[in-house]
Amino acid sequence: MSANQAVRIGAEPSALARRLILGIIGAIFLIPVIAMIEFTFRNGLAGDYTTSHWTGLFSEDSARTYRGLYQAIENSLVLAAVTVGIVLVLLLPTMVLVHMQFPRLKRTLEFICIIPITVPAIVLVVGLAPVYSVVVQVLGGSTWTLAFAYGITVLPYAYRAIQSNLDAIPVKTLSEAASTLGAGWMTVLWKILLPNLRRGVLAASFISIAVVLGEFTIASLLNRRNLQTALLQVSQSDPWVAVIFALAALALAFVLLLIIGRLGAASPSRRKS
Amino acid sequence: MAPAKKPSNRRRRLAYAGLTPFAAYVLIFLALPTILAVVTGFFSDDGSLTFDNITGLFTPTILATFGSSFWLSGVTAVIGAVVGALICYAMLGTKVGGLLRTIIESAASVLAQFGGVMLAFAFIATIGVQGLVTVILRDTFGVDIFADGVWLYQVPGLILPYVYFQVPLMVITFLPALTALRPQWAEASATLGGTRFAYWRHIAAPVLAPAFLGSLLLLFANAFSSFATAAALISQGSQIVPLQIRAALVSETVLGRENMAGALALGMIVVMVVVMWAYSALQSRTSRWQK
Numbered sequence: 001m002s003a004n005q006a007v008r009i010g011a012e013p014s015a016l017a018r019r020l021i022l023g024i025i026g027a028i029f030l031i032p033v034i035a036m037i038e039f040t041f042r043n044g045l046a047g048d049y050t051t052s053h054w055t056g057l058f059s060e061d062s063a064r065t066y067r068g069l070y071q072a073i074e075n076s077l078v079l080a081a082v083t084v085g086i087v088l089v090l091l092l093p094t095m096v097l098v099h100m101q102f103p104r105l106k107r108t109l110e111f112i113c114i115i116p117i118t119v120p121a122i123v124l125v126v127g128l129a130p131v132y133s134v135v136v137q138v139l140g141g142s143t144w145t146l147a148f149a150y151g152i153t154v155l156p157y158a159y160r161a162i163q164s165n166l167d168a169i170p171v172k173t174l175s176e177a178a179s180t181l182g183a184g185w186m187t188v189l190w191k192i193l194l195p196n197l198r199r200g201v202l203a204a205s206f207i208s209i210a211v212v213l214g215e216f217t218i219a220s221l222l223n224r225r226n227l228q229t230a231l232l233q234v235s236q237s238d239p240w241v242a243v244i245f246a247l248a249a250l251a252l253a254f255v256l257l258l259i260i261g262r263l264g265a266a267s268p269s270r271r272k273s
Numbered sequence: 274m275a276p277a278k279k280p281s282n283r284r285r286r287l288a289y290a291g292l293t294p295f296a297a298y299v300l301i302f303l304a305l306p307t308i309l310a311v312v313t314g315f316f317s318d319d320g321s322l323t324f325d326n327i328t329g330l331f332t333p334t335i336l337a338t339f340g341s342s343f344w345l346s347g348v349t350a351v352i353g354a355v356v357g358a359l360i361c362y363a364m365l366g367t368k369v370g371g372l373l374r375t376i377i378e379s380a381a382s383v384l385a386q387f388g389g390v391m392l393a394f395a396f397i398a399t400i401g402v403q404g405l406v407t408v409i410l411r412d413t414f415g416v417d418i419f420a421d422g423v424w425l426y427q428v429p430g431l432i433l434p435y436v437y438f439q440v441p442l443m444v445i446t447f448l449p450a451l452t453a454l455r456p457q458w459a460e461a462s463a464t465l466g467g468t469r470f471a472y473w474r475h476i477a478a479p480v481l482a483p484a485f486l487g488s489l490l491l492l493f494a495n496a497f498s499s500f501a502t503a504a505a506l507i508s509q510g511s512q513i514v515p516l517q518i519r520a521a522l523v524s525e526t527v528l529g530r531e532n533m534a535g536a537l538a539l540g541m542i543v544v545m546v547v548v549m550w551a552y553s554a555l556q557s558r559t560s561r562w563q564k
Contacts, residue, residue: 012365013363018364018367021360025356029440032395032396032437035405036394036398086298097288097292117494119545121498122500124306124310125518125522126306126313126537127309127313127538148298151298152299155303210383211386214386214389216501221523228389228501229390243398246391246394249391254383257379258379260382261379261382
C-alpha cells in the first residue's frame with residue numbers, strides 16, 4: 001500500500017479501483033466499435049475476410065457507384081457550414097448584445113436556447129412540415145434550407161459553449177476601456193470581444209458540425225437527403241460501405257470534440273464557473 | 274444595472290433592433306413549428322375543431338406505445354445513471370484538463386451524440402444475427418442469444434444501443450457535480466473522526482442526491498425523445514411514441530387520422546415539460562454546492 005493510499009480520507013477511489021472500473025467499462029464500450037471494424041473486412045456471409053470493401057472505395061468507378069452517398073455527404077457539409085453561419089450571424093451577436101446591453105434578458109435568452117431539449121426534433125418536425133412547405137415556395141427546395149431547422153437543433157449546445165466563454169471574460173471592463181479610448185461599437189465587437197471569444201466560438205462551431213453530421217430525424221421525415229439518411233439507404237444494398245462511412249464520421253466527430261476538450265482545458269478561468 | 278455612460282434613446286432603440294433578427298428566426302423556426310405541432314392535434318382532416326385526436330391518445334394501442342416508451346426510457350435511464358455515476362466516481366481525483374480526463378470527456382461527448390443510424394449499424398455488427406459477439410458466443414461458448422427469437426429489432430433490442438448513449442450523457446452531466454465535492458469537507462469529516470463510510474453517508478450522498486436524480490431525469494427525457502436509432506432498427510411496427518409519430522406523418526392513414534401526429538406530439542411535449550421542469554428544479558438545488 002502506498003503512502004498516498006494510506007491517507008485517503010475523501011471520496012476518491014484507490015488507483016486500482018479506478019483502473020478496474022475505467023478498464024472494464026471502457027473495454028465493453030469498445031466492443032461495438034471493434035465489431036464495426038471487423039464487419040468491414042467480412043466477405044459477405046462466406047466467413048472469411050477481404051479488404052475489397054475498403055479498396056473498392058478507392059477504385060476508379062467508386063465515384064460512380066457511390067454517387068448518391070457522395071452527394072449526400074456534400075449536402076451534409078453544406079448544411080453544417082450554413083448552420084455554423086446561422087450560429088455566428090444570428091446567435092453570437094445576440095448573445096453579446098444581451099450580455100452588454102440587456103442583462104435582464106439573459107435568463108429569457110437562456111430559456112429560449114434550451115427549449116429545443118424539451119421540444120425534441122421528432123416533435124418539432126411535425127410542425128416543421130407545414131413551415132417548410134412555405135419555405136420551399138419562397139427559397140426553393142434545395143437542401144441547404146434545412147439548416148434553418150438545424151440552427152434550432154444546435155441552439156442548446158452552441159449557447160452553452162459561447163456563454164461559458166462570455167462569463168469567463170470581463171466583457172464590461174474590456175468594452176468600457178475600449179470606449180474610453182474612443183472605439184466605436186463595431187470596433188469593440190470586432191477587435192476586442194471576438195478575439196477574446198475565439199474559444200467559445202470555435203467550440204460552438206465544432207459541436208454544431210458534429211450535431212449536423214449526425215442528424216437523421218428531421219432530414220428523414222422531411223424527405224431530404226443528408227449523410228445519415230443516405231447511409232441508411234446504402235446499408236440496404238451495401239452494408240459494408242455504410243459501416244465504413246459511419247466509422248469515418250465517428251472518427252471525425254471524436255477529433256472535433258477532442259479539439260473542443262483541449263480548447264476548454266486551455267482556459268483555466270472557465271473552470272471556475 | 275446602470276451603465277457607466279447612459280446611452281441615448283437612439284442607441285437604445287438601435288440595440289433593440291439588433292435583437293430582432295434572432296427573435297424573428299426563433300419565432301419562425303422554433304415557436305411556430307411547436308405551436309403548429311400541438312395545434313394540428315386539435316383539428317380534423319377537413320380543418321374543423323375536434324378532440325378526436327386527443328381522445329385517440331387514450332386508446333389501448335397508443336397507451337401501450339406510451340407505456341413501452343416509458344419502460345424503455347426508465348430502464349435505460351437507470352442503467353445509464355448507475356454505470357455513468359460509477360465512471361464519474363472512478364474519475365474523482367484525476368487532474369482537470371489532464372490527458373485521461375480530456376479523452377474520457379471527449380469520448381463521452383461523441384458517444385452521447387452517437388445516436389441514430391450509425392449506432393444501429395454498430396449493434397447490428399455486434400449482436401445482429403451474424404454479429405461479432407453473437408457468433409463468438411454461439412461458436413465458442415454454445416450460447417445462442419437469439420434462442421427465443423431475434424429480439425434486436427424489437428423494443429428490448431433498443432436497450433443496449435440506448436445504454437450506449439445514456440452512459441456517456443450521464444458522465445457529461447454528472448461529472449461537474451462530483452468535481453464540486455470539496456476536499457475540505459472530507460478533511461473536516463476526517464478531523465472529527467469520521468470514517469470514509471460516514472463521509473459518503475452524511476456528506477457526499479446528500480450533496481450529490483439532487484444532481485444524480487436530475488441527471489437521471491435528463492437521461493429519461495433523452496431516451497424518450499430519441500428517434501433515429503429506433504427508426505433504423507425497427508422497420509416493422511411502431512412500438513414506441515416517436516415511431517408512432519413517424520407512422521402518422523409518413524403513411525397518413527394511421528387510425529384514419531392524419532392529424533394524429535399533432536396529438537402524439539402534444540403528448541410527448543407534456544411528458545417532456547414535466548420531466549424537464551423537475552430536472553431544472555433539481556438543477557437549481559444542485560448549483561447551490563457548485564458556487
